[in-house]
Amino acid sequence: MRKLIAPLLTLLLVLGLGAGIYVSVNEQLAKQGTVTVRGLIGSEKEDFFRDPRVIEALAKQGLAVEVEKAGSRQIATQFKLKDYDFAFPSGAPAAEKIKREANVNKAYEVFFTPMAVASWKLIAGILEANGIVSQRDGVYYIIDLTRLLQFVTAEKRWSDLSKNGGYNVKKSLLVGTTDVRQSNSAAMYLSLASYILNNNNIVDSAAQIGPIIQPLESLFLRQGFVENSSAAPFKDYLVMGPGKAPLVMIYEAQYLEEASRANSGVSDAMALLYPEPTIFTKHILVPFNDKGDRLGAALADDPELQKLAIEHGFRNRDAAGFRDFVKSHNLAVPDTLVNVVEPPTFEMLEQMIVMIEQRYKGN
Amino acid sequence: MNTPLRFILFIFAALMLSGCDGQKNANESLTVLAGSELKDMEPLLGDIENKTGIKLQMTYSGTLDGAEKLIAGEPTDLAWFSHGKYITLVQGDRNRILAQEKTMLSPVLLGVKESEAKAWGWSDNPNLTWRDIAAKADSGELRYAMADPASSNSGFTALVGVATALSGSSDALSIKDIDQAQLSGFFKGQQLSAGSSGWLTDAFVKEQARLNGIINYESVLMALNRDKRLDEQLVLIYPKEGIITADYPLMLINGEKREAYNKLVAYLTSPEFQQKMMEQTLRRPVIPQVKLSADFASPLLVELAFPNDLAAIDKLLFAYEDKHRRSSHAYFVLDVSGSMAGGRMQSLQTALKNLTGQDQTLSGRFSRFRSRETLTFIPFDNQVYPAKTFTINDPGSQSADMQAVRQYADSLQPLGSTGIYQALQAAYRMALEARHKDPDRFYSIVLMTDGENNAGLSEDGFAQFIAALAPRDRGIKTFTILFGDASQEGMKQLAEITEGRLFDGRESLNQAFKTIRGYQ
Numbered sequence: 044m045r046k047l048i049a050p051l052l053t054l055l056l057v058l059g060l061g062a063g064i065y066v067s068v069n070e071q072l073a074k075q076g077t078v079t080v081r082g083l084i085g086s087e088k089e090d091f092f093r094d095p096r097v098i099e100a101l102a103k104q105g106l107a108v109e110v111e112k113a114g115s116r117q118i119a120t121q122f123k124l125k126d127y128d129f130a131f132p133s134g135a136p137a138a139e140k141i142k143r144e145a146n147v148n149k150a151y152e153v154f155f156t157p158m159a160v161a162s163w164k165l166i167a168g169i170l171e172a173n174g175i176v177s178q179r180d181g182v183y184y185i186i187d188l189t190r191l192l193q194f195v196t197a198e199k200r201w202s203d204l205s206k207n208g209g210y211n212v213k214k215s216l217l218v219g220t221t222d223v224r225q226s227n228s229a230a231m232y233l234s235l236a237s238y239i240l241n242n243n244n245i246v247d248s249a250a251q252i253g254p255i256i257q258p259l260e261s262l263f264l265r266q267g268f269v270e271n272s273s274a275a276p277f278k279d280y281l282v283m284g285p286g287k288a289p290l291v292m293i294y295e296a297q298y299l300e301e302a303s304r305a306n307s308g309v310s311d312a313m314a315l316l317y318p319e320p321t322i323f324t325k326h327i328l329v330p331f332n333d334k335g336d337r338l339g340a341a342l343a344d345d346p347e348l349q350k351l352a353i354e355h356g357f358r359n360r361d362a363a364g365f366r367d368f369v370k371s372h373n374l375a376v377p378d379t380l381v382n383v384v385e386p387p388t389f390e391m392l393e394q395m396i397v398m399i400e401q402r403y404k405g406n
Numbered sequence: 407m408n409t410p411l412r413f414i415l416f417i418f419a420a421l422m423l424s425g426c427d428g429q430k431n432a433n434e435s436l437t438v439l440a441g442s443e444l445k446d447m448e449p450l451l452g453d454i455e456n457k458t459g460i461k462l463q464m465t466y467s468g469t470l471d472g473a474e475k476l477i478a479g480e481p482t483d484l485a486w487f488s489h490g491k492y493i494t495l496v497q498g499d500r501n502r503i504l505a506q507e508k509t510m511l512s513p514v515l516l517g518v519k520e521s522e523a524k525a526w527g528w529s530d531n532p533n534l535t536w537r538d539i540a541a542k543a544d545s546g547e548l549r550y551a552m553a554d555p556a557s558s559n560s561g562f563t564a565l566v567g568v569a570t571a572l573s574g575s576s577d578a579l580s581i582k583d584i585d586q587a588q589l590s591g592f593f594k595g596q597q598l599s600a601g602s603s604g605w606l607t608d609a610f611v612k613e614q615a616r617l618n619g620i621i622n623y624e625s626v627l628m629a630l631n632r633d634k635r636l637d638e639q640l641v642l643i644y645p646k647e648g649i650i651t652a653d654y655p656l657m658l659i660n661g662e663k664r665e666a667y668n669k670l671v672a673y674l675t676s677p678e679f680q681q682k683m684m685e686q687t688l689r690r691p692v693i694p695q696v697k698l699s700a701d702f703a704s705p706l707l708v709e710l711a712f713p714n715d716l717a718a719i720d721k722l723l724f725a726y727e728d729k730h731r732r733s734s735h736a737y738f739v740l741d742v743s744g745s746m747a748g749g750r751m752q753s754l755q756t757a758l759k760n761l762t763g764q765d766q767t768l769s770g771r772f773s774r775f776r777s778r779e780t781l782t783f784i785p786f787d788n789q790v791y792p793a794k795t796f797t798i799n800d801p802g803s804q805s806a807d808m809q810a811v812r813q814y815a816d817s818l819q820p821l822g823s824t825g826i827y828q829a830l831q832a833a834y835r836m837a838l839e840a841r842h843k844d845p846d847r848f849y850s851i852v853l854m855t856d857g858e859n860n861a862g863l864s865e866d867g868f869a870q871f872i873a874a875l876a877p878r879d880r881g882i883k884t885f886t887i888l889f890g891d892a893s894q895e896g897m898k899q900l901a902e903i904t905e906g907r908l909f910d911g912r913e914s915l916n917q918a919f920k921t922i923r924g925y926q
Contacts, residue, residue: 112505121501198577212646212648212708213647213648213708214576214648215577264714265577265578266577266578266711266714267578267579267712267713267714268491268494268711268712268713268714269714278508278692281693281694282511282690282691282692282693282694283709284706286706286709287709306695307694308693308694308695310694403714405715405717
């Protein structure tokens, strides 16, 4: 045995060295012509950019991407944008804010995802018994968003609901969100709630905000401390159980990405609820220079990257590809969503957020 | 090249590259400002370094103290506390935290001795509320240990949780919701305080005979049971209104270390590390891929909302210090021997005056003398001077009470040689007499000296005096401050025989006096 070790080690060493040289030469070759692009992204896209398949597809286009994550609305206000090549926030309003801040007109609509509520079968059952949720074709829909928001704004607790077996807790009935001042997913909830409270109309004048701003504020202020970026509340949902937040406003893509993963954190006890109406979040890349521009074009146009986006739960022009993805992972997801509202204009949404911000400051 | 060979080459290349990588980064070292409750991570730091090539250099600090250092811009690469919510609120628009990622979970809970939990019907009782707990504390049956909220994250989290639960509202706490009467009842049961949750745990083990509960992280309570450090096991209580869970975010402070930070986060949140961390420290994992081991109770863990309102948190902390906690009687045995003349005396006077509300830093505001507190100063050189006692009724920094303390501090004059033990013995006699009259307060002694004993009672004589105390006269701790030329060993021993603790005041006497406030 011992006699074998020395020659074996030598062989290993030679092989190892050879491989080392082979790989580093390859790397050097690949590095020529590769541009490193640095940008700020919404946290829900981090896994996409860390996916080795995405890194490889980008490398084929001569791009290496370095990302920092931040709340999508935070990007416009708390970063020196000129230090970066691009921003890739969630939501058209956040992208608009960044475009104005950085004084750019160009933008790439890369993919989109509907807002959904991460919850539990236990909770969905209670809401079903209270006429708020209903199942069709194996998908849970929040059919009466008006009633849900009435419960929330009337400061009902879960213990006030009928047939609340298994969740008779004193917690307020609230939809958990991120910080509406920093993050797009909360701003999307605000958009949706303002539509419902404004008698199913998109808020389009300051006069319409006055009567509904108080209940809107309470949706956020009563939650207390919340996180800045969308990945955190979803991670809490995956590990902390329904006791932390029984309803969490998320992007559909976050849930689908996790549910389709090997060794997934999504369990049988969990359920995804689709509000009716819901609202789409567009994921828009704003380039600050040519490098950012190259990345935007690649993400928007390269079929391989578009396909990989679907693998991370996003929707795009390739509707058939999305259907295949859903089917192959056996997910209960509506194929098309018809009942969808538009967010208010950038100015209207900003006005509502600024008013809520004032309340946070105690004014 | 054929496929198997390519595969083998690839594996070797990967091994070699990862080897090179480790080598290249072997010297990378990051500074971490950390909560003292993270000391139990030290056995895992070697593993982290092996796997990431990053050495973590930990500097420990308390709750407000740590927040204050971060906000003041103290240079550090990372920060790691049991929760980042308060720091995030305090930083406001300063943007000191460039990124944060949760690394572990542990709720702050009450542990109660098994026999009492059974007798009170608290074992496995899903309907038990914080109100029930407050009632048992108010009646004097529940006697628990809890760390000081201004100094320690476990105490802080417990205070916020209890106040939120007792407010009767199910939302995040706001100023109008604070239920003062219920809180006073609850804190009547707090019979041991400390400035750090680790020290609190050790003190609880020593004093387990007179106490029957302790508030701390679930991980700490589970470790007490696992390591069989108590005569009686603790039952962990998960009240119906809910609890607050510490989530230990690793925070990036120095933007130049982002790459290393990402590498650390990737490892800390990997199944490999999470599994190890759960087994060794008994904290809960932050990734669903690692399943909770059977050691953990798994009731529905209702999470209370954490306030978003700094003013409410401030008010809660002050109300705790000035209204709800047991009032304390603190004895300050102060060396005014000739060697204190000059700068040393000035440091002492400043440190004392800072505690009268002159220190307006985050930590200073909450370490000032409290309403309802009695202070007795006993200056000594080779003789013990007459003691001077003050009672603080009005904790405002310009109040007559605080001004009187400041005037007194200014009047101290250095003279003579050093007779430590006779002065300390005098303090004990006074404290014992006061405790006989009014047993419901916290009694403690601070000893500040800059030299070695060279007059009066000897060290051995004092040790004999302490050893000879009747059992009912035990439990008054002496917190010693190392200063000037005092003997480190002597001061440490002195703290040990009285079950107190040594604090190093050589670098900042002011800081030492502030830190001790969490124990008084």
